[in-house]
Amino acid sequence: MAGAAGGRGCRMIRGAQIRDVLDAAHNVLFDCDGVIWNGEAAVAGAPEVVRLLKRRGKRVFFVTNNCTRPRENYVQKFSRLGFTDVAEEEIFSSAYCSAAYLRDVAKVQGKVFVIGCPGVLKELQDAGVPVAEQGDEGPDVSVYNLPLDPDVKAVLVGYDERFTFMKLATACGYLRDAECLFLATDPDPWHPLRGGRITPGSGSLTAALETASSRKATVIGKPSRFMFECISSQFDLDPARSLMVGDRLETDVLFGANCGLATMLTLTGVSTLEDAHELQQSESPEKKDCVPDYVVESIADFLQALEE
Template sequence: MAAGCVHLSGSLCSQFLASVDALLFDCDGVLWKGESAIPGAVQLINRLQERGKRVFFLTNNSTKSRQMYGEKLRGLGFQAGPEQVFGTAPCAALYLRHESELRGSVYLIGGAALRGELQAQGIACSGSGPGPELTPGPGPTQVWAAEPLDPAVGAVLVGFDEHFTYLKLCRAARYLRNPACIFLATNTDTLLPLEGGGIPGTGCLVKAVEAAANRTAHVIGKPSVYMFECLVKEHSIDPSRTVMVGDRLDTDILMGSNCGLRTILTLTGVSSLEEAKAHQESDSSDRHKLVPSYYVDSVADLLPTLD
């Protein structure tokens, strides 16, 4: 049985927080649900910072820029700014600018925030938005297959796109036939958790493009380590004194494991304690990476330690 999955409370919680300098929080399902903060989350984040802890926010949501996340945090009462936010939109733009050999522009399946982050890095892009209306007629697939492509496109980036269409899928797949074309995805979350239930997430779009192009995307978001690498580069935190707090085993906890961090699962979001314990009892070393170091019912459970 893998170690971990310990209930964090009482004196253990006090000892643990004393060993931590930086805390990385997922947002949806951890600090808020929809437009409502989880009870006690605002007080926790603000008190942690008052006690000298460094707090950062890591999100796979590509529909908001750093500035937009900063505004949402402040609007809910969190004492936080955009420089503390690391999301897939700005990090995808940073990757394309500094880590890839991008030549040309980007064909983007994604929204305005993602487009804005690319443009902020001086990267030209096309494809975002609803696109032109399709004219009904005989043989439309032949027209789509023969549509001229932009020779300047050197990468395809897939994020959450409420205007995703079959035509966009065709274009992306045709660009990706060129093996030199970079294939990037913001994240592979298949569920977008919302109040009242979830809807298909970015991962569903990514899988469609992967299947159509017969290629695998390079993923920026959790559980990839790239967002954490961006954070370390910008803020010089010590991984040995850092903890990742999240509600999903397959993204937040796995990223923490991949980065050598201690992890806390909060039970206010997607994953359950039963799922974590099933991974813990497995004989698979890969599944053991999904086991959190600790768990709490809610992040608010950490508050009494800070009184």
């Protein structure tokens, strides 16, 4: 596909140029937050873009590191924001993919201790992966007598607004066993909130546990290849005919580069064109992998190309 094989050019494209890129793609993968929507508002034109891509015969997938809700709740959000034809099987979240990894790849024979939110727990439940009880954090429990379940064979870290020191200590206790798997839903360090504020992301909590345990987590979400492999195992995607559209250079764009996809940055989310140009000027090959092939102001720019 154009742009995927050569150097990543960071080209700002419009109109007929966008049409050429879309004509070459059979599969279009979108990040959600900052690309499809911001909070509870769809990005202008996004529902129409998804509808028109499907009408053109494109296969559309949604690949998100946001692990806060299960896939069935994502379907509800898509519907609420005006997307009328998004199916659950087209949505691949880091929570869903983490559950799939534990069940199908790691084939964990035991329980999983989870630092995470209800979205992660629901996906694990739906996948039939047993989860360890959090344990009692009452006044008589301390780091000296934390109960540890001998059946725990893996620790999974995701976004957790109820993160505590005792959860961290419990996870450390399990990871003292070198055979205990250590997984993270995603590496996102923070997420933007309304009013210019941010919230710590899964990557921040994972970093705390990595420091405390002297171990490195296996990351399931973007930029790991596993999310693409998870989609490809179900839909037989050809990387050479696939386009990744995202708003974050170090996750979305790097994910596309890692998987051999053409990449497009949209400027409705986290990363800016200046960020991309700065990486493009870097001497580091790793940073250059975060440079997109193409840049658009918004996926609303697709509309002209799709409607012609």
